[in-house]
Amino acid sequence: xxxxxxxxxxxxxxxxxxxxxxxxxxxxxxxxxxxxxxxxxxxxxxxxxxxxxxxxxxxxxxxxxxxxxxxxxxxxxxxxxxxxxxxxxxxxxxxxxxxxxxxxxxxxxxxxxxxxxxxxxxxxxxxxxxxxxxxxxxxxxxxxxxxxxxxxxxxxxxxxxxxxxxxxxxxxxxxxxxxxxxxxxxxxxxxxxxxxxxxxxxxxxxxxxxxxxxxxxxxxxxxxxxxxxxxxxxxxxxxxxxxxxxxxxxxxxxxxxxxxxxxxxxxxxxxxxxxxxxxxxxxxxxxxxxxxxxxxxxxxxxxxxxxxxxxxxxxxxxxxxxxxxxxxxxxxxxxxxxxxxxxxxxxxxxxxxxxxxxxxxxxxxxxxxxxxxxxxxxxxxxxxxxxxxxxxxx
Numbered sequence: 001x002x003x004x005x006x007x008x009x010x011x012x013x014x015x016x017x018x019x020x021x022x023x024x025x026x027x028x029x030x031x032x033x034x035x036x037x038x039x040x041x042x043x044x045x046x047x048x049x050x051x052x053x054x055x056x057x058x059x060x061x062x063x064x065x066x067x068x069x070x071x072x073x074x075x076x077x078x079x080x081x082x083x084x085x086x087x088x089x090x091x092x093x094x095x096x097x098x099x100x101x102x103x104x105x106x107x108x109x110x111x112x113x114x115x116x117x118x119x120x121x122x123x124x125x126x127x128x129x130x131x132x133x134x135x136x137x138x139x140x141x142x143x144x145x146x147x148x149x150x151x152x153x154x155x156x157x158x159x160x161x162x163x164x165x166x167x168x169x170x171x172x173x174x175x176x177x178x179x180x181x182x183x184x185x186x187x188x189x190x191x192x193x194x195x196x197x198x199x200x201x202x203x204x205x206x207x208x209x210x211x212x213x214x215x216x217x218x219x220x221x222x223x224x225x226x227x228x229x230x231x232x233x234x235x236x237x238x239x240x241x242x243x244x245x246x247x248x249x250x251x252x253x254x255x256x257x258x259x260x261x262x263x264x265x266x267x268x269x270x271x272x273x274x275x276x277x278x279x280x281x282x283x284x285x286x287x288x289x290x291x292x293x294x295x296x297x298x299x300x301x302x303x304x305x306x307x308x309x310x311x312x313x314x315x316x317x318x319x320x321x322x323x324x325x326x327x328x329x330x331x332x333x334x335x336x337x338x339x340x341x342x343x344x345x346x347x348x349x350x351x352x353x354x355x356x357x358x359x360x361x362x363x364x365x366x367x368x369x370x371x372x373x374x375x376x377x378x379x380x381x382x383x384x385x386x387x388x389x390x391x392x393x394x
Contacts, residue, residue, distance in 0.1 A: 026221045030100060034220075038100045041320065045119045047112060048102030054124055055080065056089035059314040061154075061307065062126055064091045066117065066145075068136030069162070069236070070193055070227060071200070072099025074213045075135065077293045082300045088307070089317065091130075093120060095138075097226020099217055108226050109233035113141045114148060121152070128313040129154040133303070136264060136289065137162050137230070140239050143246050154312035155252040157303060158279075160261050160289045163239025164268030193218065193227070202260040202288035240275060247276040252310040254280045256299055258287030280306070 028034070030049075035042055040051045053073075063083055067073050072094040080090040094101035096116055097108055106112055121130070131154055134142030139161025146153040197214050198207045217223055230236075246253065253276050257269040269281050284291040284298055292299045 026219065026223060028219050028221065030102060030220050035100065040100070043120055043123050045116060045123070047096060047106060047116065048104045050093055050096070050102070050116060050120055051100040052091065052093035052120060053080075054089065054091050054317060054320065056084040057087060058089065059316045060087055060089040061312045062089045062091060062130040062315050062317065063307070064117070064121070064126075064130050064132050064142075065093075066132065066134040066138035066142045067095060067098070068138045069230060070098070070197060071210075071214055072101075072217060074099075075210075075290065075293065077290075078296060079133075079292050079300065079303075082296065083303070083307075086304050088131075089315070091121075091124065091126070093117075095141075097223060097230070100220075103220070103222025103226050106229075107233050108229035110141065110144050110235070114145055117141070117145055118149065123318065125318040126315055128152075128315050130315075131155045131157070131307055131310075131312055133157040133159065134161065135159045135292070137234060137236060139163070140235060140242075143239070143242060146251055147242060147245055147249065150249065150251070153251060155254070155307060155310040156246075157306065158253065158255045158272075159292050159299075160257055160264050161255065161268070161272070162236045162264055163243065164264065164271045164275075193224075196263075199262045200289040201294055202258065202286060203294055206294065240271070243272070243275040247278065250278065252306070253278055254282070254302070254306045256282045256284055256291045256302075258284050258289060258291040258294070260287060261289045261291075263289040 035049070035051075038051060040053045043050045043052060051073075063080075065073065065076050065080060067075050073092045076092060080092050083090055096106075096112060097103045104112075121127075129152055132142040132146060134140070134156070136159070139158040140163045142156060143158070143161075143163075146156050194211060194215065197211060198204070201207060201210065235242075255269065255272055255276075257264075257266055257272075259266050266283070269283065272279060273281050282299075282302055284295050287294040
């Protein structure tokens with residue numbers, strides 16, 4: 001009689017070993033072909049290339065935005081543009097391991113992220129004090145930067161910040177275990193991260209649009225490794241000692257916290273008021289982890305008022321290349337990211353020969369195209385303009 005036990009065991013082993021490779025969606029690499037189709041600019045820093053946007057009038061006070069744990073800089077929504085319309089210059093960038101910045105083989109810790117911001121500001125000639133705005137994990141990074149470089153920071157705005165003694169779920173603690181985390185995240189990471197991303201907003205009607213912007217980055221190798229390393233090396237659950245130091249620094253601090261936040265619970269706001277006594281804490285009703293995204297009309301006026309009360313020096317910053325003043329074309333506002341085969345999100349498979357590039361077209365950018373600087377146009381205004389256009393053509 002034939003025993004099937006060895007075959008069953010063998011099949012189980014093949015399944016266990018092969019599943020992560022079969023389900024892993026990281027099939028592409030971020031290279032020059034990908035970068036050529038991504039909106040924004042790229043700076044070469046010591047740890048890798050960083051995607052960024054520096055927009056707004058010159059000279060002006062500079063506001064630097066530091067995003068959070070898993071979502072790159074799109075998560076700021078209309079907030080940077082709203083501040084540009086108020087006369088501020090904004091620097092928005094993708095943290096290493098997120099968006100279209102590189103995924104270096106390094107520990108994703110405070111030293112890495114502090115160095116990234118410090119070097120990026122240096123390359124852009126932002127040598128004077130700036131306003132910092134940090135979301136979630138970005139609140140930890142921005143706070144650490146302010147403590148390490150107090151002469152570079154005029155004010156600090158935190159939005160649903162991490163680090164206030166958050167209870168880490170058992171699933172997250174399992175991911176922190178050696179080998180276990182690598183296996184689980186490689187095999188099931190896409191589903192876990194997409195599901196967690198949906199919990200970022202209280203209004204679930206916003207989820208489809210957010211997910212459409214979130215998923216492309218997961219097609220590029222190194223994203224989940226960066227996520228896992230950040231879980232293991234960043235003080236996301238307890239940054240209280242450093243927040244206490246921030247409270248003794250005298251730096252102007254403002255905090256926004258969504259009452260329905262399911263990622264960094266609102267209870268942390270009370271801890272924040274104790275540790276950072278000079279902080280102005282604003283509770284945002286009807287908002288989750290992305291309070292600024294869900295309730296911009298409540299958040300933006302308070303940010304503008306806060307920045308005006310604590311002014312920073314106006315800065316020109318670097319003269320950026322491209323049609324904004326130089327001869328060569330750049331990718332500052334390329335309309336769409338390069339779409340990879342099967343809609344995976346851009347780039348080419350590792351090992352594929354890059355296709356020959358056609359002649360590059362000179363694209364207008366948001367800084368030199370007057371149409372892009374126009375305030376948001378309502379549907380009613382668009383309808384009125386279409387009606388006028390039809391009359392003029394009759």
